[in-house]
Amino acid sequence: MTHESHGDSGPGDNVSGVSDGWRVLLDRQLGLLALGSTVVFVVASFVQLRYGSYPMTPAEVIAGLTDPAIVADPRVLAGLLLGGEFPDVANSTLILWKIRLPRILVGVMVGANLAVAGAIFQAITRNELASPYVLGVSAGAGLAVLVVLILVPVLSSYLPFVAAVGGTAAFLLVYAIAWQNGTSPVRLILAGIVVATIGQSLQTGLFFFAGNTGVVQTALSWLTGSLTGTSWSEVRLALPWTVLALTLAVAGSRQLNVLLLGEQAASSLGMRVERVRFGLSALAIAATAISVAVAGLVGFVGLVVPHLVRNIVGTDYRRLVIGCVFAGPALVTAADVGARLALSPIQLPVGIVTGLLGGPYFLYLMQKQRQLGEL
């Protein structure tokens, strides 16, 4: 026998390392990531609040943000979140609270939802290069938006719902195509490609029927993802679902860890793999749909952020999901600074900037890591 070394260590000794509770959050890498993300977010937000077609001094920004007419009045604050009257205030306060702040808040939710959705899809497909759009969401949402804008413009005011419904329908179609006595990561990805390819062709085809350039521009800003013009109504639309989706994602992170061991191991451990996989996919689709509904198809966030966070905190999804909730908003807020201010007064869709940041990041990874892809 070669086991002399462990005759005495009885059960119960030194079990502290199995940190399953919230202590896992106190991990140093995750702490640094959260801190760094917060710094980026605060700096970017400050720039967003201060500059624009109505520039302000730092003092004006702070005075406006802390305007007692708003922050000291619970009814006004509740009105912002629930819809209601806005009091008569100074111009700077009005611009900060009605225009610039909601845009930042929408960006935060878009970033968090896309990053977490991407992280979930990367676990489900066991592929680091999966994005929130891997299961056909972009094709479905984009096609639905184009159909409405070009063929039934009377429904244009329902675009957020149209996009979410289109994306969800495409996801269900992908699942139906992939299903054959159950699914597998590879079948899901292939079915996603099938639906995305067809959706893409139909989208491009529809552009030929666009009546004027205004429609084309609206469509393009949906397809690339934009925060321009977002207001408190988008915040109100997305906030409850975002909170719900992110809470469930944190709660489901342990399931993702088990899923990463492979289907067979997960099912040997007692997981009903198909059910859990569908549930988690639906959760990720819901998070994606929220973001698509308020900002269109913002690219690369859901691909780059989980990747970046994984490089810092490791593959443990309990940490990864939380890291994504910090890093996603930081990236989107910073990118939106560029989208809104770089070519002022022209505002670019934020998706163009995230793409411009995301591409080089992967180039950097290709240089640095030899293995890329499989989780």
Next chain:
Amino acid sequence: MQTPDTNDPLTNSDSEAQPADSAVVGSDLEIGYASTDEPVVTVDRIDVPRGEITALVGPNGSGKSTLLKTLARQLGPDEGEVLLEGKDVQTYDQKALARELGHLSQENDAPETVTVENLVAHGRYPYRGFFESLGESDAEAIARAIDLAGVEDLREEPVGNLSGGQKQLVFIAMVLAQDTDVLLLDEPTTFLDLHHQLRVMETVTRLNEERDVTVVVVLHDIAQAARFADYLIALDDGSVYDWGPPTDVVTEALLRDVFDIEAAVRYTPDPEIVPKHSL
């Protein structure tokens, strides 16, 4: 090595085994894959005696892993049923099954950055609800499993830093944390160096002796099977060729008929198999 009781049903393949003595029973099994028309494995009856180590042996492609997967409910049989403690495995709830029966497949994979301790903790999955965190009994089971597998010194290591043999022991610890009465292991020693092969088999033996766990283990190496198992089931081309204690099963005739080799077999009393040439 335990001497088998001569009344044991397995020593006489003509008599029907009594279910009370078997932890797992498969009957009238026909097992195939979606890609094949004909069943890959056809077994009238297979008994896994309670509290013993049973080895499944046979050449490549004889259906050992397929049969094991069916016993573990990873692969549904086309015909027949598998009874675990007298109850059809198909009727078990997934988590309830994972509390009764542990199964480690041949190839295992885990993210490189996960620590040994966190990996072993996944063995507690079937005991936890969706929102439940690890409790005292979970922590004890994890510590016990790590101790049994002899991997305490690796607790904090990321899995990516381990050798193949160490990884296998860690995965075995994960299955042990499931705290099951029945354990199915698919070729746990293949590809390992001799030191780790022995450590794996010693862990299995200890588990069987100290905790009375019923073990079914697929082994590539027939000498190893003869040495460590109480019972052997020899498979040949998808059906049972012979079953019983090693001294009855491992014979020169078996090696000739099933493994297609000419070999000398001696018991001293440990089994010694000297392969001569292929047939």
